[in-house]
Amino acid sequence: MIRTLDDLDAEGAALGVRVDINSPIDGDGLDDDARLRAHVETIAELCRRGARVALLAHQGRPGGEEFTDLRAHADRLDELLGFPVAYSDSTFTADARERIAGLEPGSAVLLENTRFYSEEYMSFDPEAAAETYLVERLAPALDAYVNDAFATSHRRQPSIVGFPELLDPYAGRVMERELDVLGNIAESPEPRVYVLGGAKVDDSIEVARSVLERGLADSVLTAGIVGNAFLLADGVSLGAASAGVVNERSHDAVKNAGDLLDDFSHRIYMPRDVAVERGDERCEFDLDELPSNSPAMDIGVRTVAAYAEILDDAGTAILNGPAGVFEDDRFETGTLEMYSSATRADTSIVGGGDTASALRKLDLLEGFDHVSTGGGAALRMLTGDTLAGVEALHR
Numbered sequence: 001m002i003r004t005l006d007d008l009d010a011e012g013a014a015l016g017v018r019v020d021i022n023s024p025i026d027g028d029g030l031d032d033d034a035r036l037r038a039h040v041e042t043i044a045e046l047c048r049r050g051a052r053v054a055l056l057a058h059q060g061r062p063g064g065e066e067f068t069d070l071r072a073h074a075d076r077l078d079e080l081l082g083f084p085v086a087y088s089d090s091t092f093t094a095d096a097r098e099r100i101a102g103l104e105p106g107s108a109v110l111l112e113n114t115r116f117y118s119e120e121y122m123s124f125d126p127e128a129a130a131e132t133y134l135v136e137r138l139a140p141a142l143d144a145y146v147n148d149a150f151a152t153s154h155r156r157q158p159s160i161v162g163f164p165e166l167l168d169p170y171a172g173r174v175m176e177r178e179l180d181v182l183g184n185i186a187e188s189p190e191p192r193v194y195v196l197g198g199a200k201v202d203d204s205i206e207v208a209r210s211v212l213e214r215g216l217a218d219s220v221l222t223a224g225i226v227g228n229a230f231l232l233a234d235g236v237s238l239g240a241a242s243a244g245v246v247n248e249r250s251h252d253a254v255k256n257a258g259d260l261l262d263d264f265s266h267r268i269y270m271p272r273d274v275a276v277e278r279g280d281e282r283c284e285f286d287l288d289e290l291p292s293n294s295p296a297m298d299i300g301v302r303t304v305a306a307y308a309e310i311l312d313d314a315g316t317a318i319l320n321g322p323a324g325v326f327e328d329d330r331f332e333t334g335t336l337e338m339y340s341s342a343t344r345a346d347t348s349i350v351g352g353g354d355t356a357s358a359l360r361k362l363d364l365l366e367g368f369d370h371v372s373t374g375g376g377a378a379l380r381m382l383t384g385d386t387l388a389g390v391e392a393l394h395r
């Protein structure tokens, strides 16, 4: 059984609270604060209940462009919470531990990017994770551990799997909600329609196979680069440009999509038309009018209409990945229309970081019953896998 904040004696307790506020960065600032907003409920509740909150978080990956400190995140949390969140420019040094010891009940400090320490970007078994510097040094300064970082919980990193070895672990409100929805898909209303778009071709094919084999999906609608991989597997001549985009993402995608079509062709739906760039214009082609020299960047209106018919009758629609290159206004229509249709299902669930930002851009977020904070973590849950960080909470 996983303990939640309802089981926690928060008053006066020093809590290590792992959040996922990993965000797109624009210059020195945050380009999107959705993940920070998601954690406001957990942090505000713990502070209201008199806890002393030490926030643990990462930003970016070592060497990457978005690998930054968390100063801008602390400033934004101040605004979102309506009270100041202190910022510690170290994570587990004596200075950081003193900051935690000095916290007043009802206040919070954001510790520096956990990934500034190399061990945090490695995978460990929980016992070994508990012996890393981060966990070994910080755990004695804490009374309990809260994991609210659903979106990082597929990683076996020290701040995710190490602390529960030494401290009583609790699920935060984001984690609780995500597990409630994504962990109970089998109980959601039928028919269940999975819509798999975007660029994570291998992951999406794995999800499709898993949900079809387990009888969770009545239909799988494909779009985006994923849809193009299925079209190629079905023998459609999309053209070298589209094939290049698919192969760049994965060498096995077309073969794996073909194997899945052999097993479940009647349940897998593919685009009927695609949009490409012609001059500066969007131009739509039926499949028998292809190949095209330009890559397929969106699904066309006939596909949108066919998918809308299926989604209109769905008990549950589960979507991951945009239908096209939504960042370009000319190719946003497929995503806009397909996701609008999905909001008409009895229950609609969305996973994926880029998907959430597509929905925000298209002003569609409100229409969904659940928008997951996780990309990879949500996909992992949908394949029926448990997450290492969630397993660690079962103590």
Ligand SMILES: Nc1ncnc2c1ncn2[C@@H]1O[C@H](COP(=O)(O)OP(=O)(O)O)[C@@H](O)[C@H]1O
Residues within 6 Å of the ligand: 197, 198, 199, 200, 223, 224, 225, 228, 245, 296, 297, 298, 320, 321, 322, 323, 324, 325, 326, 327, 351, 352, 353, 354, 355, 356, 375
């Ligand atoms: N037909 C396409 N060709 C090229 N890129 C595409 C196409 N369809 C979708 N994409 C791209 O896929 C990206 C998002 O996919 P993905 O990372 O799988 O989503 P998420 O983060 O929601 O899981 C977007 O940047 C979008 O431009």
Ligand SMILES: O=C(OP(=O)(O)O)[C@H](O)COP(=O)(O)O
Residues within 6 Å of the ligand: 020, 022, 060, 061, 151, 152, 155, 352, 353, 373, 374, 375, 376, 377
């Ligand atoms: O953004 C994240 O995951 P996502 O890209 O799967 O949504 C998480 O913060 C995990 O980050 P990571 O994939 O660098 O370990």
